[in-house]
Amino acid sequence: MCCPYLDECSMFRTLAIEQDMKHLVWAFCCGEHADCGRYKKIVAGEQFPAGLMPTGEIMLTDSADRPAG
Numbered sequence: 001m002c003c004p005y006l007d008e009c010s011m012f013r014t015l016a017i018e019q020d021m022k023h024l025v026w027a028f029c030c031g032e033h034a035d036c037g038r039y040k041k042i043v044a045g046e047q048f049p050a051g052l053m054p055t056g057e058i059m060l061t062d063s064a065d066r067p068a069g
């Protein structure tokens, strides 16, 4: 069963996902979506960075996502 947020998930609009990462994304989205870092944040009603990956890592997408300093 695929993630219920698949059609609206901003990750696909926000991140230019490299070809070799697509399998990782789909492993979560149509596999273990309950383990996805984004899914957990959405369900908890928590804010999260645009670059948050399913693995919980944060991809730096622009200056707004980069740590200060």
Ligand code: SF4
Pocket: 003, 004, 005, 006, 007, 009, 010, 011, 025, 028, 029, 030, 032, 033, 036, 037, 038, 039, 042, 054
């Ligand atoms: S990245 Fe996570 S929240 Fe987004 S569709 Fe995939 S499993 Fe769902």
